Amino acid sequence: MPLVDITLVEGRxxxxxxxxxxxxxxxxxxxxxxxxxAIRVVVREVPAEQWAAxxxxxxxxxxxxxxxQGDQGQGKQGQGKQGQGR
Known part of the structure; x- marks a missing residue:
């Protein structure tokens, strides 16, 4: 009896x-x-707060x-504003 055990971060x-x-x-x-x-598949979902690397x-x-990403987006917006004033 094959058993496949899959562990994923929850959220899907x-x-x-x-x-x-x-x-x-x-x-x-x-x-x-x-x-x-005869095939068994187990899917375990782990909260993102409980999985670390x-x-x-x-x-x-x-x-x-x-x-x-937010910091990069703000930097691009700031660059655009500087360019408009010139």
């Missing part, structure tokens, strides 16, 4: 998770010629990326 719509389960199930069935009823949670990394 249920339809996407259902599609993932179906696609993984079909891939295992084809690759191993396993009977469909390099001592930074995914939530912290996302917040930093949003901040960086």
């Amino acid at each position: 719509p249920p339809e996407r998770i259902r599609t993932l389960i179906h696609e993984v199930h079909e891939a295992v069935r084809r690759a191993l010629d396993a009977p469909g009823a 390099g001592d930074q949670t995914i939530a912290e990394r996302r917040a930093a990326e949003r901040q960086e």
